[in-house]
Amino acid sequence: MTLTARLLFGWLLLFPAVSAGAGFEVVRAEVVLANDVYAVDAQFNYEFSPEALEALSNGVYLTVAVEIEMRRGRRFMWDKLVERSTRKFRLQRHELSGQYIVTDTSADTSRNHPSLEDALEALGHPPAMPVIRRDKLPADGATYLRVRTRLDSDPLPAPLKPIAFFKRGWRLSSRWYRIEMPP
Amino acid sequence: MTRRIGTAAPIAALCVVMLASLMMLSEAVQDSARFGRLYLVLLAINAVGLLAFIVLIAVNGRRLFVQLRRREPGSRLTLRLLGFFSALAVIPLVVLYGFSLHYLRQGIDSWFDVRVQQALRDSLELSRAALDIRMRELNRLTHQVADEIGEVSAPMEPLNLDLLRAPGSTVVANVPSSGTLNIDALRQRAGAHEMMLVTTRGGLIASSSIDATQVVPSPPSAPILLQIQQGRSYIGLDPIRDRGLYVRIAVPVRGRSSDGERRVLQALYPVTGRMNELAQNVEAAFVKYTELAYLREQLRISFTMSLTLVLLFSVLSAVGAAFHFARRLTAPIRDLADGTDQVARGNYETTLPVTSHDELGFLVQSFNEMTRRIAAARDEARRSRDEVDTQRSYLATVLGRLSSGVLTLDAEGRVRTANPSALEILRIDDRPLEGRLLAEVAADLPALAPFAEAIAPHLAGDASEWQVEVQMFGVGGRQALICRGAVLPSSGPAPGHVIVFDDITALVRAQRNAAWSEAARRLAHEIKNPLTPIQLSAERLRRKYLGTMQAKDADTLDRLTNTIVQQVETMKGMVNAFSDYARPPKMQAQPLQINALVEEVAELFRSMNGPRIALALEPGLPELHADPGRLRQILNNVIKNAIEGTPEDRTAEITIGTRAVRDTGAFFVELRVDDQGDGVPAQMLATIFDPYVTSKPKGTGLGLAIVRKIVEEHGGIVWMENKPNRGACVIIRLPVNNRAAEGARNLHKDAV
Numbered sequence: 001m002t003l004t005a006r007l008l009f010g011w012l013l014l015f016p017a018v019s020a021g022a023g024f025e026v027v028r029a030e031v032v033l034a035n036d037v038y039a040v041d042a043q044f045n046y047e048f049s050p051e052a053l054e055a056l057s058n059g060v061y062l063t064v065a066v067e068i069e070m071r072r073g074r075r076f077m078w079d080k081l082v083e084r085s086t087r088k089f090r091l092q093r094h095e096l097s098g099q100y101i102v103t104d105t106s107a108d109t110s111r112n113h114p115s116l117e118d119a120l121e122a123l124g125h126p127p128a129m130p131v132i133r134r135d136k137l138p139a140d141g142a143t144y145l146r147v148r149t150r151l152d153s154d155p156l157p158a159p160l161k162p163i164a165f166f167k168r169g170w171r172l173s174s175r176w177y178r179i180e181m182p183p
Numbered sequence: 184m185t186r187r188i189g190t191a192a193p194i195a196a197l198c199v200v201m202l203a204s205l206m207m208l209s210e211a212v213q214d215s216a217r218f219g220r221l222y223l224v225l226l227a228i229n230a231v232g233l234l235a236f237i238v239l240i241a242v243n244g245r246r247l248f249v250q251l252r253r254r255e256p257g258s259r260l261t262l263r264l265l266g267f268f269s270a271l272a273v274i275p276l277v278v279l280y281g282f283s284l285h286y287l288r289q290g291i292d293s294w295f296d297v298r299v300q301q302a303l304r305d306s307l308e309l310s311r312a313a314l315d316i317r318m319r320e321l322n323r324l325t326h327q328v329a330d331e332i333g334e335v336s337a338p339m340e341p342l343n344l345d346l347l348r349a350p351g352s353t354v355v356a357n358v359p360s361s362g363t364l365n366i367d368a369l370r371q372r373a374g375a376h377e378m379m380l381v382t383t384r385g386g387l388i389a390s391s392s393i394d395a396t397q398v399v400p401s402p403p404s405a406p407i408l409l410q411i412q413q414g415r416s417y418i419g420l421d422p423i424r425d426r427g428l429y430v431r432i433a434v435p436v437r438g439r440s441s442d443g444e445r446r447v448l449q450a451l452y453p454v455t456g457r458m459n460e461l462a463q464n465v466e467a468a469f470v471k472y473t474e475l476a477y478l479r480e481q482l483r484i485s486f487t488m489s490l491t492l493v494l495l496f497s498v499l500s501a502v503g504a505a506f507h508f509a510r511r512l513t514a515p516i517r518d519l520a521d522g523t524d525q526v527a528r529g530n531y532e533t534t535l536p537v538t539s540h541d542e543l544g545f546l547v548q549s550f551n552e553m554t555r556r557i558a559a560a561r562d563e564a565r566r567s568r569d570e571v572d573t574q575r576s577y578l579a580t581v582l583g584r585l586s587s588g589v590l591t592l593d594a595e596g597r598v599r600t601a602n603p604s605a606l607e608i609l610r611i612d613d614r615p616l617e618g619r620l621l622a623e624v625a626a627d628l629p630a631l632a633p634f635a636e637a638i639a640p641h642l643a644g645d646a647s648e649w650q651v652e653v654q655m656f657g658v659g660g661r662q663a664l665i666c667r668g669a670v671l672p673s674s675g676p677a678p679g680h681v682i683v684f685d686d687i688t689a690l691v692r693a694q695r696n697a698a699w700s701e702a703a704r705r706l707a708h709e710i711k712n713p714l715t716p717i718q719l720s721a722e723r724l725r726r727k728y729l730g731t732m733q734a735k736d737a738d739t740l741d742r743l744t745n746t747i748v749q750q751v752e753t754m755k756g757m758v759n760a761f762s763d764y765a766r767p768p769k770m771q772a773q774p775l776q777i778n779a780l781v782e783e784v785a786e787l788f789r790s791m792n793g794p795r796i797a798l799a800l801e802p803g804l805p806e807l808h809a810d811p812g813r814l815r816q817i818l819n820n821v822i823k824n825a826i827e828g829t830p831e832d833r834t835a836e837i838t839i840g841t842r843a844v845r846d847t848g849a850f851f852v853e854l855r856v857d858d859q860g861d862g863v864p865a866q867m868l869a870t871i872f873d874p875y876v877t878s879k880p881k882g883t884g885l886g887l888a889i890v891r892k893i894v895e896e897h898g899g900i901v902w903m904e905n906k907p908n909r910g911a912c913v914i915i916r917l918p919v920n921n922r923a924a925e926g927a928r929n930l931h932k933d934a935v
Contacts, residue, residue, distance in 0.1 A: 058477030059470040095473070096310060096466035097420035097428070111404070112421050118406050157474070159481040162226065162488060 022049035022169065024064070026177035029147045032128055033182075036135070039128040040068050040179065044149050046120050049169035052151065053116075055160065061092045063105075064123065065152040068131050070181075072143045082143060083132045088152060089123055137181075145179040194239070194503060201232040201496050205489070229492050236499035243506040256520030257513040264509035265502075272501030280494040284487060291483050295476055303469045310462040314420060314454065318430050321452045322418050325432040328369050329448045332380060333437030367391040370450070376429065377451040380436065382444035383412050403433045403449045411435050411447045421451070428454040428462055515543040522550055531558035586685070591671065593679040596620050596642055608664065608686045609634065630655055630849070634664065641668050642680055653684075656900055663688045692895060699874050699888070703761040711758045714751050721747035760885050764874070770810045770896060777807055777814070777852055777917075781839055784818040794826050794835030801842040804852055805919045813893045820886040821856045821913050827879050828860035828911060835859070844916065851899075851916040858912075862905040871903050890915075 029042035046064065048056070056062050066087045071079040090103040094112070100119035103110035104126070113119035131145065150173035153164040164170035204225045247265070250258035370378035370391040379390030381402045402408075407417045410433075417433040429451050436446040454462065475482075518535045525533040533554050535547045579602075582589050588605030592598055598616040606616070609631055616624060625635035637653040648669045655662040666684040673679065725744035729737050778800045785796045822837060829835035838857040843850070863871055863878050870876045872891035875884035887903075890913075894901040899917040906912055 055477065059474035060477065094422045094466070095470050096307060096314075096462060097422055099419065099421065101422065103424075110424055111401075112419075113404065114406060114419060118404070122404075157478055157481075159478045159485040162485055163481050165226075 022047050022172060024149050024172050024174040026147055026149065026174050029177050029179050031145060031179055031182060033134065036133060037130045038132050038134060039130040040145060040147055041128040042147055044124045046123055049172060051167060051169035056091065056093055060157060061090050061155060063088050063090045063152040063155045064149050066126065066129065066147065066149045068129060068145060068147050070131055070143055070145050072138055082138055085129065085131055087129050089126065091119055091123060143181050145181060146176040147179065148174045148176045150174065194507065197232055197235055198500050201229060204228040205493055205496060233495055233499060236503055240499060240502055240506065257517030260516060261509045261513045264512055265505050268505030268508060269502050272505065273498050276494060276497050280490065283490055287486050287490065288483060291479055295479060300472060300476065303472050306465045307469045310465045313458060314462060317454065318418050321430050322416065322432055324373050325434050325448065325450045328373050329434045329436045331369065332448060373450060374452065375450040376453050379449050381447050381449065383408050383447055384444055386444065388446060403447060407433050408447065427459045430454060515547055519547065519550055526554055531561055588684045590682045591679060592642065599679065608684065638666060638682060662686060663691045703764045707758045707761040710754060714754055718748055718751040764885055764889055770813065772808050772810050774806045775809045775811055777854065778804060778841055780811060780814055781818065781841060784815060785839060788822055794837050797838045799838060799840035804841060804843055807852055807917055807919065809897050809917065817890050817893050817915065820890045824886055825856055825858035825860065828858050830861065850919040852919060854915040856913045857906065857910060859910045862911045863903060868903055872901060
């Protein structure tokens with residue numbers, strides 16, 4: 001977690017991200033095992049705030065960060081973080097073509113969508129995201145995964161950052177969605 | 184100095200950190216990739232820094248407020264300097280801030296021009312229009328190709344691309360030869376970058392691409408396929424990263440696939456050459472301009488925020504610095520005020536730190552020099568005082584050990600000092616003499632009146648040295664003092680006096696007694712020797728010639744010799760009396776009721792059919808400590824004296840009285856013996872108690888001398904008075920105070 005993210009986290013603790021009519025949600029998430037790698041197949045529902053949509057229509061890229069954490073439960077302390085991975089997807093509008101481009105920054109692939117709805121639909125169905133190799137999974141204790149997605153303010157243009165920091169319409173995040181690891 | 188550096192260093196460090204973070208914040212706002220990520224951190228640092236400044240100023244302000252309320256020195260000056268510095272710094276800053284804000288708004292607004300935005304929008308439209316023509320041509324071409332494919336009815340098994348993309352998929356792409364359908368030839372002829380034939384479910388029937396590295400082609404997206412299913416073609420511009428603009432066209436193909444699905448032909452045509460480049464440039468410029476226009480307000484807010492932060496930082500640091508400098512400037516003044524206060528409280532060791540070399544530093548140095556000199560003077564004065572005290576205690580010790588009394592009087596006659604011997608000689612026990620006039624003391628103690636009266640003329644006189652003898656009668660009985668006085672050396676106009684006096688009572692008495700004793704002893708010796716032969720001769724003469732003579736002569740001889748013998752006897756008695764005077768028996772004092780003694784003696788005289796003795800005795804008299812034999816002798820002598828003082832033709836009438844008397848602060852028992860005789864000539868009253876002084880023809884002149892001697896041995900006093908009508912009165916006062924009587928006896932003994 002970067003310092004910025006820590007500060008943001010602290011800020012979010014003080015002022016929870018609640019925006020009327022807007023919000024991110026983890027609709028479904030499950031663990032799949034393929035080629036000895038545990039991956040999370042999840043489906044999200046994105047509803048951007050008017051402020052964010054206005055920025056998008058004015059050429060500002062919006063980035064959502066899907067955060068996956070593997071944690072091991074402990075009795076008397078907070079759960080131990082075993083693995084963390086973040087996958088970022090960028091949404092932008094191509095003015096000339098009128099297309100919405102969704103870019104998977106980790107895989108460095110992008111796809112064009114003729115409408116915002118299509119783009120959000122595609123954004124809500126990302127490909128399965130690998131978390132940990134099966135042989136790296138800790139043997140002791142029950143582990144679980146948790147997933148959330150949020151609007152990442154780091155890539156925003158600098159003048160927008162203070163606004164994004166202080167305005168609720170820019171603090172968009174889903175709750176953590178917990179997935180138990182298969183035995 | 185260290186403390187000042189200690190407080191200034193963190194403030195300076197805070198200033199540097201805040202300045203650096205403000206500069207970085209400014210960079211971050213300029214969209215610099217390097218600082219962009221640190222924006223929030225810098226914002227937080229600045230906020231914390233400002234908070235620290237506010238806390239610092241609040242703490243300083245509170246301290247100043249407390250100092251002002253306590254009216255601490257330097258606090259008002261600090262407040263004035265603070266106000267002055269703050270105004271000097273803050274007012275220009277606020278003015279600068281206002282103008283900067285104004286120009287900032289104007290500057291940002293001037294970057295954007297509606298005409299430029301419209302021109303960019305028009306350029307974008309122009310690009311779209313140009314591309315539209317090209318897209319229509321390509322649509323027609325794709326439809327032709329689709330028609331050609333539709334004429335070829337070759338049922339083919341489509342490939343499931345989703346399965347192919349899934350992780351862990353083991354499906355092997357095995358596109359069978361399309362037989363009569365040569366899609367690659369079609370693609371090349373149409374000039375497409377990529378061409379594929381898919382089913383409406385997304386299954387790949389055939390594909391061809393100019394890019395040999397693309398293993399898995401991208402089929403039309405679900406919305407496009409949906410649109411095709413509805414019988415509508417899809418024509419769209421597709422920007423592909425790193426490759427530029429492409430035209431994507433998807434059209435339905437007649438006929439169905441082997442699994443009965445409808446087929447769709449998708450072709451991807453590149454926008455060629457110059458048009459691609461220009462269209463992309465226009466799009467990029469438009470997007471950038473739109474973004475900037477959108478961010479204009481945010482930029483203004485950010486700039487305003489940064490500028491406000493700078494202003495706050497400047498104002499707060501200026502006020503903080505004003506506090507620091509005001510305090511630093513007033514510190515020497517405060518130190519000086521504190522130092523002066525310390526000096527006023529008597530702390531002359533106060534030295535102030537010299538922190539500067541300016542006028543204030545000079546002032547502090549002068550202050551230190553002043554306190555150093557005051558301290559030196561004080562030490563010198565203390566040494567002198569100690570020396571004086573030593574001298575004084577030395578003198579007091581010497582005076583205390585002197586047997587002579589020493590009094591010093593100031594010019595007004597007030598007692599300045601009196602040594603213990605003076606108090607003892609003057610019989611002053613517990614009354615302080617210092618500061619009182621001698622006349623006042625004498626008013627309290629009447630016994631001292633002769634002393635004060637004898638000295639007073641000499642104090643007023645001009646003689647630098649004088650001597651006087653004083654007779655006093657007080658608690659201890661008669662006292663003879665010899666006083667010597669001298670004028671004290673003094674620089675003033677009215678000098679004081681020192682009086683040295685000695686109690687010479689015992690000495691005088693002893694001298695007198697010794698003289699009289701010697702005279703009596705010699706007289707007795709010289710007279711007693713011839714008396715016996717005279718007496719013997721007279722008796723022998725009588726015995727021898729009395730028988731031989733005639734009666735008449737014998738009678739004469741008898742009478743004459745009898746006279747001689749009687750006179751010799753009388754002279755023997757006189758000589759014995761002299762001997763008694765010269766060698767008195769040892770005194771044996773004991774408690775004694777004088778009334779009983781008086782009654783006893785009176786009764787004795789009455790039994791002799793002599794005088795008529797009347798008694799007037801006061802009952803309840805205190806006991807005397809006296810020798811009863813001696814007192815009896817006193818009474819005998821006095822009564823005899825009274826009898827002898829009475830003419831022979833009259834019967835002596837004597838009255839003996841006793842009473843208790845308190846006079847001149849002392850307690851006495853008084854004995855009065857009155858007679859009805861002729862009295863004593865006035866000129867003899869003063870010497871009647873001296874030996875050989877008598878007013879009677881028959882007296883030896885020793886009776887009253889012995890009385891006085893015994894009275895003095897008892898510490899008492901005796902005198903004689905002529906009564907107004909007739910007769911004389913002997914008055915004897917014996918002190919009740921045992922100590923005084925004892926002292927008088929000791930003195931008498933020493934003198935003997």
